[in-house]
Amino acid sequence: MTLQTEPFVLNMGPFHPSTHGVFRMKVTLDGEVITDLEPVFGYLHRGIEKLCEERTYLGIIPLTDRLDYLASMINNQAYVMGIEKLAGIKVPERAEYIRVIMSELQRIASHLIAVGTFLNDCGAFMTPVVYMIREREKILDLFDMVCGQRLTYNYLRPGGVSMDLPDEFLPALKTFVGQMSVYIDEYDRLLKENEILLARTRGVGILTKDMAVNSSASGPVLRGSGVKWDIRKADAYSIYDRFDFDIPTGENGDCYDRYRVRMEEMRQSVRIIKQAAEKIPAGPVMANQIPRLIRPPAGETYSHVEAPKGELGFYLVSDGSIAPYRCRIRGPSLINLTALREMSIGWKVADLMVIFGSIDICLAEVDR
Amino acid sequence: MTTAFSTKEITAKIDKKLAGSITSLDVNILLVEKDSLVELLAYLKNTPGLDFDYLVDITAIDYWDYFEVVYQLVSLKNNHKVYIKTRLTGRENLSLTSIVSLYKGADYQEREICDLMGIKFEGHPNLKPLLLWEGFKGYPLRKDYLE
Amino acid sequence: MEINSFDNIETCSVSANDTDRIEGEVIEELKARSQQPIPDPVQWMQEQGKGGLFLTKLDDILSWARKSSMWPGVCFTACCAFEFITAEASRFDMSRFGMEIVRASPRQADLMITAGTLTWKTAPKIKRIYDQMAEPKWVIAMGTCAISGGIFASSYNVVPGYNRIIPVDVYIPGCPPRPEALIRGIQMLHEKVAKGTLNKG
Numbered sequence: 001m002t003l004q005t006e007p008f009v010l011n012m013g014p015f016h017p018s019t020h021g022v023f024r025m026k027v028t029l030d031g032e033v034i035t036d037l038e039p040v041f042g043y044l045h046r047g048i049e050k051l052c053e054e055r056t057y058l059g060i061i062p063l064t065d066r067l068d069y070l071a072s073m074i075n076n077q078a079y080v081m082g083i084e085k086l087a088g089i090k091v092p093e094r095a096e097y098i099r100v101i102m103s104e105l106q107r108i109a110s111h112l113i114a115v116g117t118f119l120n121d122c123g124a125f126m127t128p129v130v131y132m133i134r135e136r137e138k139i140l141d142l143f144d145m146v147c148g149q150r151l152t153y154n155y156l157r158p159g160g161v162s163m164d165l166p167d168e169f170l171p172a173l174k175t176f177v178g179q180m181s182v183y184i185d186e187y188d189r190l191l192k193e194n195e196i197l198l199a200r201t202r203g204v205g206i207l208t209k210d211m212a213v214n215s216s217a218s219g220p221v222l223r224g225s226g227v228k229w230d231i232r233k234a235d236a237y238s239i240y241d242r243f244d245f246d247i248p249t250g251e252n253g254d255c256y257d258r259y260r261v262r263m264e265e266m267r268q269s270v271r272i273i274k275q276a277a278e279k280i281p282a283g284p285v286m287a288n289q290i291p292r293l294i295r296p297p298a299g300e301t302y303s304h305v306e307a308p309k310g311e312l313g314f315y316l317v318s319d320g321s322i323a324p325y326r327c328r329i330r331g332p333s334l335i336n337l338t339a340l341r342e343m344s345i346g347w348k349v350a351d352l353m354v355i356f357g358s359i360d361i362c363l364a365e366v367d368r
Numbered sequence: 369m370t371t372a373f374s375t376k377e378i379t380a381k382i383d384k385k386l387a388g389s390i391t392s393l394d395v396n397i398l399l400v401e402k403d404s405l406v407e408l409l410a411y412l413k414n415t416p417g418l419d420f421d422y423l424v425d426i427t428a429i430d431y432w433d434y435f436e437v438v439y440q441l442v443s444l445k446n447n448h449k450v451y452i453k454t455r456l457t458g459r460e461n462l463s464l465t466s467i468v469s470l471y472k473g474a475d476y477q478e479r480e481i482c483d484l485m486g487i488k489f490e491g492h493p494n495l496k497p498l499l500l501w502e503g504f505k506g507y508p509l510r511k512d513y514l515e
Numbered sequence: 516m517e518i519n520s521f522d523n524i525e526t527c528s529v530s531a532n533d534t535d536r537i538e539g540e541v542i543e544e545l546k547a548r549s550q551q552p553i554p555d556p557v558q559w560m561q562e563q564g565k566g567g568l569f570l571t572k573l574d575d576i577l578s579w580a581r582k583s584s585m586w587p588g589v590c591f592t593a594c595c596a597f598e599f600i601t602a603e604a605s606r607f608d609m610s611r612f613g614m615e616i617v618r619a620s621p622r623q624a625d626l627m628i629t630a631g632t633l634t635w636k637t638a639p640k641i642k643r644i645y646d647q648m649a650e651p652k653w654v655i656a657m658g659t660c661a662i663s664g665g666i667f668a669s670s671y672n673v674v675p676g677y678n679r680i681i682p683v684d685v686y687i688p689g690c691p692p693r694p695e696a697l698i699r700g701i702q703m704l705h706e707k708v709a710k711g712t713l714n715k716g
Contacts, residue, residue, distance in 0.1 A: 014640055015589055017619040022592050022637055042499040043637045044592060047670035049484075050508055054669070062666060069594035113597075133604040151594060151691050213444065216423050216473025229444055235370040302425070302440065315427045315438070328427045338475050364593055367499060496535065500672070501636055503539035508671050 021363030086296035095160035159287035205355035219310030225253035588624030592631025
């Protein structure tokens with residue numbers, strides 16, 4: 001006697017404790033096995049691209065902070081590089097070093113939250129998050145020292161940075177960098193060979209190399225599948241070509257590989273910060289004679305950076321006036337989600353949250 | 369460094385039937401008629417030596433007389449990049465052919481352009497609104513959208 | 516407490532394709548009837564010290580119990596959510612106020628800390644969650660996006676403040692407010708609850 005079953009559509013609604021924000025999925029289930037998945041976006045669509053057309057170039061920098069709010073310095077850098085390309089502005093040396101230090105500190109802070117919430121989804125209820133927030137607080141104290149804000153900084157400007165570093169910043173940075181490697185070793189000791197983590201993430205949600213490239217994935221999602229593509233090496237911007245660092249890649253493209261890639265990237269960021277803190281020169285932090293109402297000459301340009309979540313790009317079209325004609329934001333989180341359906345078909349509902357957590361999205365960047 | 373792939377090489381190698389609909393705007397920017405778009409992109413993806421296998425971004429811009437859609441393609445193996453542009457005149461009943469069969473990464477980007485700019489993509493498997501809801505009047509990113 | 520017009524039995528048996536169309540209609544209808552802000556609940560300021568001795572003592576005990584163990588519900592939309600999570604973590608410990616447990620289900624929560632921007636697409640869902648919470652319940656609007664729409668106020672999809680949809684008790688400005696500011700706002704709410712009476716209900 002066979003049991004008669006029929007498919008069941010489950011709505012994992014916008015307010016769910018495991019989704020990283022307001023994200024909704026319509027999941028078709030056969031028993032507990034997923035047969036189809038349809039994500040629904042738009043619950044945080046604030047119309048940033050339309051707002052950019054009504055503001056001056058400098059007035060858009062606070063809006064870019066709120067795109068991926070866990071990586072504000074890097075968002076600022078991507079946008080400001082676009083204006084500098086259009087207007088032909090050269091950034092002084094000290095400002096470039098400061099930008100690199102801030103970006104790499106920001107990358108560590110973002111990966112700490114990414115790994116912490118991923119482990120939260122795997123079942124380690126609050127312990128890893130609380131440990132990682134302890135480290136993140138030290139980074140946020142450094143940012144507070146420089147620009148007075150903890151989450152949305154509005155620090156970079158076209159032509160440099162808005163304020164110079166205070167005297168106590170570099171000694172505090174050296175202390176932090178010395179401690180951070182010890183902390184990453186501590187996390188590895190607790191998590192790398194952990195039986196439950198391996199059972200829940202090894203072999204789960206595999207994204208093959210061809211699928212990753214065809215779905216335009218970027219960042220740790222692409223590198224976890226074995227493709228060695230990092231914008232800091234492939235299309236080096238700012239002064240990244242002067243530093244010595246590796247690009248970690250995974251082998252199988254499962255959730256465990258993506259988690260290992262993020263942990264190794266934190267170590268490489270610590271390496272870059274050590275090199276930058278030794279070589280930072282004295283000098284001005286802002287290029288000369290940049291007007292407040294900047295009017296870049298007419299033209300269009302695309303500027304991209306390696307954000308913690310992937311490739312963040314700004315396509316700026318200027319018509320010579322004080323506001324951009326079109327500012328298109330290529331957010332990595334939306335495009336990384338293209339492969340979610342393929343990665344989760346055949347797995348169970350509990351695995352779905354692990355797969356989703358390993359892609360590491362930020363809803364404000366998906367919906368803009 | 370990602371090099372700008374020179375479009376002279378593409379126009380030199382391409383088949384005769386496409387040659388009438390392609391113009392070169394800059395070193396690595398090609399303007400193509402909308403009917404030859406899919407053929408050109410398939411050619412760029414499948415030809416060895418060109419190998420443009422990674423679609424970075426699709427952007428749509430509203431210049432009052434026409435709409436311009438920009439595709440950015442990168443080759444991961446050879447590390448070079450090219451921009452393909454196509455123009456649509458008029459403001460009603462705009463449509464292009466979808467490239468989801470070539471690049472799966474175009475899925476959500478085409479839905480977003482349809483939702484916010486009003487350009488339809490024929491052949492797309494699921495052209496529902498991505499960011500706004502069904503029944504929303506108007507296309508917000510157009511220059512003549514008034515609340 | 517009104518019953519939402521879309522909580523009909525008929526909507527339970529629609530096909531998956533119709534749900535998108537119905538969602539669109541619900542959003543347009545809510546947008547049309549939320550053009551004025553809901554007035555803030557300030558009656559508690561006039562009702563102190565009423566009632567006899569026994570009721571006042573009972574009021575004190577109940578208010579102490581309510582304010583010492585308020586459980587927040589999940590309402591994390593945008594950036595302010597991360598300052599809330601940091602306030603829950605070990606540095607700005609909120610469990611010393613009895614608020615360590617963040618309940619996922621609104622039926623078990625007393626307090627809704629609205630952390631983030633509200634869009635018209637999310638508004639019916641927020642209203643539904645607020646209606647599912649049991650009395651007594653309170654709402655804190657955290658951040659400028661929750662007070663007035665903030666930096667996004669002129670956008671086509673942003674609601675200018677949560678008080679268009681639900682009544683708000685305490686407003687905390689900041690973009691995002693520091694965890695210390697959030698804790699001060701929660702203490703202000705505790706003062707309000709301490710002055711509440713059984714008459715309010």
